[in-house]
Amino acid sequence: MIRTRDLSVRLGERDVLSGVGLHVRQGEWVAVIGPNGAGKSTLLKALMGLVGHRGEILLGDRPSGALKPRARARLVAYAPQTPALPRDMTVLDYALLGRTPYIPYLGRESGHDREVTESVLDRLDLTRLAARPVGELSGGERQRVVLARALAQQAPVLLLDEPTTALDLGHQQQVLELVDRLRRADGLTVVTSLHDLTVAGLYADSLLLLADGRAVASGAPSQVLTEESVGRHFEANVKIEPGPDGRPVVHLVRGGP
Amino acid sequence: MVTRARPSRARPLWVACALGVLAVAMLAGLLDGAADISPWQVVLQVADWLPFGHVDSGLAPVEQGLLLELRLPRVLVAAVVGGLLAMAGAAYQGVFRNPLADPYLLGAAAGAGLATTAAIVLLPAATASIPVAAFIGALGGVLLAYTLGNTAGRSGGTATLVLAGVAVTSFLTAIQTFIQQFDVEELQRVYAWILGDVGGGWEQLWMILPYAAVSSVVLLLHGRMLDVLSVGDEEASGLGVRAARVRFTVLVAASLATAAAVAVSGLIGFVGIVVPHVVRRLAGGSYRIVLPLSLIGGAAFLVLADLVARTVLAPAELPIGVVTMFVGAPFFVGVLRMTRRAVT
Ligand SMILES: Nc1ncnc2c1ncn2[C@@H]1O[C@H](COP(=O)(O)OP(=O)(O)OP(=O)(O)O)[C@@H](O)[C@H]1O
Numbered sequence: 001m002i003r004t005r006d007l008s009v010r011l012g013e014r015d016v017l018s019g020v021g022l023h024v025r026q027g028e029w030v031a032v033i034g035p036n037g038a039g040k041s042t043l044l045k046a047l048m049g050l051v052g053h054r055g056e057i058l059l060g061d062r063p064s065g066a067l068k069p070r071a072r073a074r075l076v077a078y079a080p081q082t083p084a085l086p087r088d089m090t091v092l093d094y095a096l097l098g099r100t101p102y103i104p105y106l107g108r109e110s111g112h113d114r115e116v117t118e119s120v121l122d123r124l125d126l127t128r129l130a131a132r133p134v135g136e137l138s139g140g141e142r143q144r145v146v147l148a149r150a151l152a153q154q155a156p157v158l159l160l161d162e163p164t165t166a167l168d169l170g171h172q173q174q175v176l177e178l179v180d181r182l183r184r185a186d187g188l189t190v191v192t193s194l195h196d197l198t199v200a201g202l203y204a205d206s207l208l209l210l211a212d213g214r215a216v217a218s219g220a221p222s223q224v225l226t227e228e229s230v231g232r233h234f235e236a237n238v239k240i241e242p243g244p245d246g247r248p249v250v251h252l253v254r255g256g257p
Numbered sequence: 258m259v260t261r262a263r264p265s266r267a268r269p270l271w272v273a274c275a276l277g278v279l280a281v282a283m284l285a286g287l288l289d290g291a292a293d294i295s296p297w298q299v300v301l302q303v304a305d306w307l308p309f310g311h312v313d314s315g316l317a318p319v320e321q322g323l324l325l326e327l328r329l330p331r332v333l334v335a336a337v338v339g340g341l342l343a344m345a346g347a348a349y350q351g352v353f354r355n356p357l358a359d360p361y362l363l364g365a366a367a368g369a370g371l372a373t374t375a376a377i378v379l380l381p382a383a384t385a386s387i388p389v390a391a392f393i394g395a396l397g398g399v400l401l402a403y404t405l406g407n408t409a410g411r412s413g414g415t416a417t418l419v420l421a422g423v424a425v426t427s428f429l430t431a432i433q434t435f436i437q438q439f440d441v442e443e444l445q446r447v448y449a450w451i452l453g454d455v456g457g458g459w460e461q462l463w464m465i466l467p468y469a470a471v472s473s474v475v476l477l478l479h480g481r482m483l484d485v486l487s488v489g490d491e492e493a494s495g496l497g498v499r500a501a502r503v504r505f506t507v508l509v510a511a512s513l514a515t516a517a518a519v520a521v522s523g524l525i526g527f528v529g530i531v532v533p534h535v536v537r538r539l540a541g542g543s544y545r546i547v548l549p550l551s552l553i554g555g556a557a558f559l560v561l562a563d564l565v566a567r568t569v570l571a572p573a574e575l576p577i578g579v580v581t582m583f584v585g586a587p588f589f590v591g592v593l594r595m596t597r598r599a600v601t
């Protein structure tokens with residue numbers, strides 16, 4: 001569904017990504033992990049065509065450059081790490097923007113667009129907030145609203161940049177479970193960057209570890225999440241054990257690296 | 258259970274209310290002046306002008322002439338100019354994602370100022386050339402700022418556009434001041450023009466009506482697109498919208514509206530900022546609401562401002578630009594206080 005070959009991105013004077021290869025099959029969930037500044041957000045932006053790049057990006061077998069903006073928006077939905085939120089806009093209006101790829105340029109949303117949006121709001125526990133201005137929400141509520149907009153887009157590929165950083169434990173689970181359910185039911189392909197390594201290992205089929213703009217490891221969570229590699233690339237002292245379902249659980253060890 | 262939220266649209270009820278306010282304002286504008294015409298007679302006379310049937314208002318031909326040739330065009334020009342400025346202001350605020358953007362942000366005022374000064378100084382006799390000069394100057398100023406902003410920075414970015422607007426404004430204003438020095442006698446006329454005037458008559462109304470119609474239609478159709486732009490260029494692009502293209506279209510339409518307004522009325526400040534904000538406070542932040550209600554509200558506001566301009570010092574007239582600022586500022590503060598909310 002998504003394939004990059006030798007993807008490099010230069011921003012200003014810096015090589016932010018160099019030679020990254022990523023392969024995501026349809027219906028697969030890949031989590032991009034790595035320390036701050038490793039290039040995770042940049043990778044997602046490059047997939048969206050938001051930053052200039054060298055190398056090849058294929059989205060559903062087509063070179064990403066060949067896709068028209070609307071066609072791309074129907075294929076890929078993106079929720080950024082730091083979204084710009086129009087303070088005065090209501091939650092419902094904001095989520096409805098996700099239907100833009102289906103609405104004629106100067107047209108208005110249809111009843112179907114509203115139904116889709118309302119059901120997404122409902123699934124994310126946001127119906128109660130639908131009439132509130134986005135600017136008045138808490139950090140976690142905002143994050144779910146941004147996710148609602150991306151889900152309302154009903155694209156077969158979801159790119160989520162740190163979708164759970166501001167969420168409490170219950171909502172974290174709710175959001176991740178929802179994405180997982182959509183993936184199983186509708187065959188969505190999901191790429192997320194995630195900071196919580198345990199969570200990344202718990203939900204993703206495979207992980208891509210970025211460090212300094214290079215892909216240093218990729219594969220099944222238990223292969224990528226080793227004490228050695230996490231210790232080296234995150235400069236952290238951790239202990240990793242298999243959890244109840246065999247997936248790795250990452251513990252911090254007091255005393256630093 | 259909470260009532261189900263509905264998407265923001267300009268609801269018929271609000272539009273009807275706004276139109277009601279506008280109608281009252283226009284009636285008041287027609288009434289003011291020589292004393293003996295009653296409101297009812299004006300209503301009858303307006304009904305008589307309408308295409309269907311004949312109504313006897315009991316007004317003498319002189320009074321009818323006064324209404325038809327002086328007051329009616331004046332009220333209509335004020336309404337059109339006010340509506341255009343307020344709507345253009347709202348559009349600029351949407352494009353620049355900045356609530357303080359006004360229709361003159363991109364050099365329209367400075368361009369018009371320079372062209373008008375040049376026309377007054379170089380062709381002192383040809384008063385008719387002023388609106389044309391102002392119109393061309395306003396568009397020229399915007400075009401200059403837009404070209405500069407797009408060549409200097411990454412194409413389509415808003416920050417460089419605003420900076421280009423600032424540069425163009427000070428540059429053109431400097432030239433204008435320089436030209437003024439050649440002909441100090443005409444300074445009075447230049448200032449009179451800058452402070453605004455809507456007493457142009459039918460001819461000027463017909464002149465700007467086509468531009469007003471085209472720009473209004475284009476802007477009103479772009480309400481949802483401006484809402485999409487408010488999430489930022491990257492996300493708009495993620496939603497399949499070419500932000501730079503939308504911005505260009507909206508800027509062209511809003512600048513055309515501004516130039517048309519400037520051409521017949523000079524530089525009337527504050528309308529383009531105050532009216533959209535009042536609308537936002539009262540009716541909601543979606544541009545699908547802000548644009549149409551600003552159009553109507555701006556029209557009502559300027560008709561009333563002109564009424565004040567004609568009455569406070571009657572028979573002398575205040576420049577209307579002075580009134581919009583003098584009345585507009587406290588009114589604005591009042592609305593801000595009334596609708597005070599927790600602001601972070
Ligand atoms: N527009 C830009 N110009 C120059 N450098 C940039 C730009 N955007 C990002 N960078 C740099 O690129 C690197 C990667 O940034 P990116 O946002 O992709 O990191 P990240 O892995 O998402 O980090 P985080 O975990 O903090 O979200 C950083 O060092 C950042 O400073």
Ligand SMILES: [Mg+2]
Binds near residue numbers: 041161
């Ligand atoms: Mg990031």
